Amino acid sequence: MVSTEEYSNLEGQVRTLRRDLENCKRExxxxxxxxEELKEIINSKISEIKEIQTKKDKTVxxxxxxxxxxxxxxxxxxxxxxxxxxxxxxxxxSSSNILEKIKILEGKIEVETNFxxxxxxxxxxxxxxxxxxxxxxxxxxxxTVEKEIKESKKIADEFHQKLNExxxxxxxxxxxxxxxEINLLKKEQEDAFAKFIEFKKKFNEKxxxxxxxxxxxxxxxxxxxxxxxxxxxxxxxxxxxxxxRQKDQKIIDKKIEEVENKIKTKKKxxxxxxxxxxxxxx
Numbered sequence: 014m015v016s017t018e019e020y021s022n023l024e025g026q027v028r029t030l031r032r033d034l035e036n037c038k039r040e041x042x043x044x045x046x047x048x049e050e051l052k053e054i055i056n057s058k059i060s061e062i063k064e065i066q067t068k069k070d071k072t073v074x075x076x077x078x079x080x081x082x083x084x085x086x087x088x089x090x091x092x093x094x095x096x097x098x099x100x101x102x103x104x105x106x107s108s109s110n111i112l113e114k115i116k117i118l119e120g121k122i123e124v125e126t127n128f129x130x131x132x133x134x135x136x137x138x139x140x141x142x143x144x145x146x147x148x149x150x151x152x153x154x155x156x157t158v159e160k161e162i163k164e165s166k167k168i169a170d171e172f173h174q175k176l177n178e179x180x181x182x183x184x185x186x187x188x189x190x191x192x193x194e195i196n197l198l199k200k201e202q203e204d205a206f207a208k209f210i211e212f213k214k215k216f217n218e219k220x221x222x223x224x225x226x227x228x229x230x231x232x233x234x235x236x237x238x239x240x241x242x243x244x245x246x247x248x249x250x251x252x253x254x255x256x257x258r259q260k261d262q263k264i265i266d267k268k269i270e271e272v273e274n275k276i277k278t279k280k281k282x283x284x285x286x287x288x289x290x291x292x293x294x295x
Contacts, residue, residue: 020233027230030223037216044209051202055195062191065184072184079172086165093158115141 118138122131275282 023226023230023233027223027227030219030226034216034219034223037212037219041209041212041216044205044212048202048205048209051198051205055198055202058191058195058198062188062195065188065191068184069188076172076175079168079175083165083169083172086161086168090158090162090165093161096158 115138118134118141122134122138272282
């Protein structure tokens with residue numbers, strides 16, 4: 014048989030191990046719950062960022078299309094500018110000079126009596142009209158090119174404006190903020206999971222130690238001194254309960270007496286008095 018001291022030491026050791034085991038279990042469950050809560054929050058944030066990403070992708074595609082269109086127009090403008098320069102530096106009479114010449118020649122036809130000379134004048138007028146038509150066409154081309162250049166510059170300006178708006182849009186800002194928030198939450202989740210693993214390992218170790226020591230403790234025979242102490246504690250507990258019961262009964266008896274006096278003196282009974290009477294009848 015073990016001594017009282019040895020028995021008490023082992024009993025205290027088992028009690029401490031059980032308390033440590035319960036603490037490890039609590040911590041383990043707490044960190045697992047936190048990890049799962051963070052997982053739900055992260056999934057919610059990812060769903061939110063996917064919706065923003067869809068809108069963002071649409072904007073990126075639109076920007077890509079506008080960029081390609083701008084580059085094509087800029088290439089066209091470059092070629093047309095070269096054409097304008099060739100038209101601007103082309104030597105020869107102006108449109109107004111040619112029209113003036115045609116007008117003079119047409120006046121000569123009206124007074125010319127020689128058929129041969131009249132025919133020559135007509136040929137010259139024909140050539141001048143052709144030349145005038147070419148100049149008019151070139152002038153029209155020049156105007157068309159200038160118009161296209163202005164339109165392309167306008168489109169390029171619109172593109173830059175939309176690009177700036179996209180980079181400064183609320184969606185873009187929200188996307189960046191959510192990305193940072195998700196990264197922080199993932200780090201917090203990793204830390205929570207690491208803590209869960211740590212306490213799970215501790216719980217398993219404490220569980221083995223507790224089972225080993227508790228089995229050892231169960232095999233011990235309790236010393237007589239401890240048995241006596243435990244019996245004495247139980248008796249004291251019973252005495253305390255009996256004392257409380259008797260005290261409560263005295264209070265009830267006093268209440269019943271007061272109610273009975275009220276009935277005798279024909280005083281009005283309260284709801285509490287009626288409850289006391291019902292208790293007495295039971």
